[in-house]
Amino acid sequence: MDEVTQPAEGERPPALGPTDEAMLARAQILREIGDAVLRDIAQLYPSDDHGSVLRDALFVKGLAEQLVERAVVVERERGASWADIGEAAGSSKQAANERWNTKMGAWVAMGRQRTGLGRGPADPADHAQDLDEWYADLVGEGPHAISTLLPSLHDQAARAEAGACRTEVQQLTQRAEELRKETEAAYNAAMEAVGTDASEEKNAVWAAKHFARAEVYERLATLEEPIAAEHRRSAAAQRRLAQDILRGRTPEEITK
Template sequence: MTDTPEMPHVLSPRDEARVRFALKAERLSEEALDLLPVAPAAPRGERLRRALELKDLVDTLVERAVVAEREEGTTWAQLADAAGISKQAAHERWAPAVNAWATNGRAAFPPASGRSALEAARRLDQVHADRHPDHRADAVSSGLDAVRFPGAVAAEAARRERAAGLHARLAPLNDQLSTAYAEWSLLNDGGARPKARAAVLIRLAALNEEVAALHEELTGAEPELADEHRSSAEQARSNVASNREYAELLAAKAETEGVTK
């Protein structure tokens, strides 16, 4: 008798994104069906308000669709073509959602929730089967990598662990950047001496350099989101250049002030 491989609590990012999209689709369908009853005495504007709430759910569903597509390897050019917009417009509109997904661990549920994407998929199997009895009973879960390729579980877990470690190093750096930029803004707005402002810029350059290096590493740990990480790395390197250039100008100004005194 062959043992059935134990299913992981957290699935591959691709599976997690698929289930997350399906859950939002279920919520949207429920909310849409709730609009069917006619209430003649409903307050004025009630139908419009509820329809707009439904639109917000659609917008979220679209974002989750983009995340799931990116996890499956769909390019930004392909997404733009599907949406009938330019590649740049698609990236500007949806890249923040993809980046937030990566930052939050690429999982449908928070780790402390105790909820499982696979369990959610199996519940959605029943939801779908109740409405479409002519479809297969496991229409949702059967399409997941964890079910189709259970042998890939160990490799996925190793990649997740590597990516999680890099994100754990990235989070405090981003916090330090926010603090340093706030300090820079206060010093700049307050007319602080050039030497003090230059010191903050030098610190910002060093932090941005570390951020760029981590995003470069993440392109290997999260290859499906390599475009996003390369873009973040390029932005960080651009910040390094501008930070250092301005710091040099301020340092020269500080020297000039010292000579004239």
């Protein structure tokens, strides 16, 4: 079997702003729910086909659960806090975070776009037009009903800014991984230098790596607002480690 080659980032159709990408994903799920409901209303179920009615109902339920997850992503992209989401869901801030934080993290990991969702055309413009046509055929009006909900679809500057943000996030994520490896190497060097004249110098290098990682996470917090709190916690942890090193704590004390 021939290997499938993924297109380079510059060859992909430009994504929309993250909020519009989330809205487009939400619209797709709503379409699938609508299609499933309309199909099931007039579905003929043979009397000996036991379980098929329930299976169809569970399928719609699964789509509805996906819709809720998409709605949470949209709300977070629109600036809603976990407290806002918890209130809307009739739960606490903590319960909302525990319930949907993993889904939010997965969305951010995909670059805050529909890549990997496996639904609809890859080009956001084509996807929006496809949904526009579906909606117009369904209700007989609103030729651009979906497209008008996506401001960045018609704003090239906004799309370029979103693309630049995604590119910087990718670079920072790669840098964070490089620094993780460099930090491990600096830790090993500090361990080997314990009790020698080189110990202070090696510890300074080790601390500098943690400070550098903190700066990466702080920048990511400004670029990935939906998970900014997680990035800030990571940055704070890196700074604490660096400060412990500079206070003279030994590698064994810091890592135990």
